[in-house]
Every structure is written in C-alpha cells, then in structure tokens.
Amino acid sequence: MAQSYYIVFSCLFINDQFFHRFAHLLTDIKKNITFAAMKYREFIHEALTDDERTTGALQKPVLVALSGGADSVALLRVLLEADYTCYAAHCNFHLRGEESMRDERFVRGLCQRLDVPLAVKDFDVTSWQQAHGGSVEMACRELRYTWFEQERQRLGCQRIAVAHHSDDQEETFFLNLLRGTGTRGLAGMRRLNGHIWRPLLGVSRNEIVTYLASLGQQYVTDSTNVENNYRRNQLRNIVLPILHQQFPDAHQRIVDTMSHLRDDMALIQSLAEIMLPDPLHIDSATLSSCPQAATLLYHRIRHMGFNREQCRQAVAAATQSHSGRQFTGNGYILHVNRQALDIEDANNHPTAIEIPIDLHNDVLSPVKITVSHNNAPFSPLMCDGKTRVAFSSKILDCQHVVLRHWRRGDRIKPFGMRGSKLISDLFADMKLDTAAKHATWLLEADGSILWVLGYRASALFPILQESQDYLLLDFQKGSQKAKK
DSSP, X not given: OHHHHHHXXXXXXXXXXXXXXXXXHHHHHHHHHXXXXXXXXXXXXXXXXXXXXXXXXXXXXXXXXXXXXXXXXXXXXXXXHTTOOEEEEEEEOOOSTHHHHHHHHHHHHHHHHHTXXXXXXEOOHHHHHHHHOOOHHHHXXXXXXXXXXXXXXXXTOSEEEOOOOHHHHHHHXXXXXXXXXXXXXXXXXXXXETTEEOGGGGSOHHHHHHHHHHHTOOOOOOGGGGOOSSHHHHIIIIIHHHHHHHOTTHHHHHHHHHHHHHHHHHHHHHHHHHHSOOTTEEEHHHHHHSTTHHHHHHHHHGGGTOOHHHHHHHHHHHHTTOTTOEEEOSSEEEEEOSSEXXXXXXXXXXXXXXXXXXXXXXXXXSSOEEEEOOOSOOOGGGOOSSSEEEEEGGGGGOSOEEEEEOOTTOEEOBXXXXXXXXXXXXXXXXXXXXXXXXXXXXXXXTTEEEEETTTEEBSSSOOOTTOSOEEEEEEOGGGOOOOX
C-alpha cells in the first residue's frame, strides 16, 4: 500500500516538473518569437527610409534583381513587406554548371510561393567576351544591367532594386582606394543612381542573415564566394577579417566616412553647377579665374565621360590660348576654342554627314553653289580660288560627289604647292577656331578633296588655258551653315 502511494506521489511530482518545464519552454518560445519579431521590425525600419516605407514613394512597380542568394532574397521580402508591387528578374550565366540551374529552380519556386512574377534570362558570357573583350565579371555586369533596363522599360517599372549592402560598400571603398581614385570613388555606391535603387545599403550581411532566420526563409549560396580567385573575394575573405579583428569598429567607421564623402560630393557638384552653369559652353576666362579650375571642370563634366587628366590638359590649353585641341568623352567631344570650351554630342558631330550633290545643276542645300557650264574660253582671272573656282568637266564622270565637313587627317593638293597639305594646317594658317573648322564645307569627289569652300581649291581636275570644257562653281559664302 505504501508502495502504491509512493508511485502516485512520484507520478504527480514528475507531472508537476513536466508542467513547470513545459511552461518555461512556452515562455522561452514566446520570448524568442517576440525577439524575432522585434528584430524583423528593426530590420525593415533600418533597411528602408521613412519615404521608402510608404508605397506613396513609388507610383510604379519595382523590378527586383533576384539571384537567390541571401541578399537578394532579403531584398524581395523587405519590399513585399513594405507593400511594394514587385517583379523579379533572374540571370542565369551558366558559369557554375548544375549549381546555376539549382539557383534558377530555387528562384522559380520562391517567386511561385510569394506570387511574384518572374523573368529569367540565359546568357552566353563567352560569346560576349569574344565580341567585346574584358573579364568575366565585367561581361556579367554589362549583360545583367542591360537586360534589367530592358525589362524595366518593358514592364513599366520605376526602379531596379539591387541588393548591395554595407559590407559591399566597405569592399568597394578598399577596391577603389587600391586602384587609385578620387572623392567619388571613395564615396562608394549611391542609394539611388538613376533607375538603380539599393535599399539595403544601410544594413550589414550579418543583419540580413539574421532577418532571414527570423522568417525561416531559405536561400542559396554561391560556392565561388569562398574562392579567392577574384580581388573582391580576396579582400572579403582574407584582408577584411584581419582588419576587423584588429579594429572592431572599422566597418562602421568606414561606412560613416563614405557617407560624409557623399555629402561632400553633393556640395562640390552644387558649387560646380553654380560656378559653371552651362557645361556645354564654358568661358575660358571665367574658368581660369576659378581656384582648382581643372578639378572644378572635372566635377562639372565628368558625367559626360571626361576624366581628370583630360580636364587638366583642357584647362592648360585654354589658359595658354592653345585653341584647336579636342578631347573625347563618352559620346561627347570637348573643343578648346579661343575664348571658350565647347562640348557637343558626338552623335550629332558634323564629320559624319555626307550630302550627295549633282554638279549638272546648281546646289541649293546645305549651301548655295551656282554651277555654270561656260562656253567662254577659260582664264584664271575668272576664279579667286576661294569662293569662285573652276574644274575640268571630267569631274562630272565621278561616281561619288559629296559635300561634307572636315575630318582629322584630311588632305588637299592646293595650286602652287608640291604634294598635299593637311587641311588642319590650312585651318591653323587661317587661325580658325574649332567652331569655324566644323562649320566649313568640303567638296569631295571619289575620295579626293577638291575644294575647301570659301578658302582654297585643289589642283585636281585642272583646266587648260582657253579651254571651253570646264565648270565654274560660285559659292555664296553667307549661305554656309554646319549641318546638324
């Protein structure tokens, strides 16, 4: 009987212990859930600005670059949580065999579960490199962003969201520093650059992983991230861990410094725009009077693809009155003229224009040239060699007669000279500035320049004394205008 009481008491005691342990377990679970929810809310708050957390900031959907890795998956979940309408875009470069296909399958499954429309694009990186050159990294970047922009336009998205975070910023700082750079390179990536949006720049990789863990959200890992074949990976896996071990606050200090540099860049850009209001026409005297004129010019025109050395040389040429120099940017041409620096769109540059003409008739456009088929015996006194010239009628046998503007390397065979002369030297003799050079028309027949209208005729297609077989061309100089 006593044994039975002992068994019952023991069972009650055990049940009571189990009850207390179970209650403690529930409390711990509740605390963990509360902590996870708190971290989840903190992450959303940290990732997005006040404006970005309201859908009113964007009236159109966002295209999310989705690789399947932790960063891009977190980006998609954050934007969905903030009630953004999202489309996803996944690039398959087929560089990692089955792993590339695994990533694509994961992304397809994720977007299906989250009900996010997905576009997938296969790329042939090797073919692109053969056609354009460059590294694998550069090829993938060019292919990726070109396609993203095409998809953005096709889908009507306002922005392309990419998952760069603060660790990427720190790596960019050191990569640019070691390559050699200025303030802009050390300032790192901007949160919003055109249509490219980087919402996660304010959070770290560790915070991203913690956020995904709080959601129970899986992601894929690129096995090449642990390989040290690329400089960024060497920096990430070897150099920065040592730096962080020796200087625990280094990451945040560097990120803060980059933020300060971006503020400085914005100020410099504003000052450049105030001091040089028209970037396409910059008065040389005004520029030369500015402190650090080359640096000021660089910050005013760098968006057109001009570098610091070009700006330094352009300022030196303008200061020393060395007109005629040209510098090529990204689709733009800078001309150093006598009193100003002028920049024009290379696509509209007149050197590319050729206008076929028929010398059987008067030329009415782009300039006015009266063509006379004269029967009177020829005399050199009929011509001045500049605005009124004459050529043998054999010129009519030429298959390709055009009016065009001067190009570098053009040569002419003038009367009274042996050999040929560069037209650029002819312009220099006449002290023409760049604008006047490019406004001047040339008459070309089957590849040979016969006439620099208004300035000099060539010795080609000569006319015998008192011959009646010739054309007299009379150029109305006031009609000259560069074709745009």
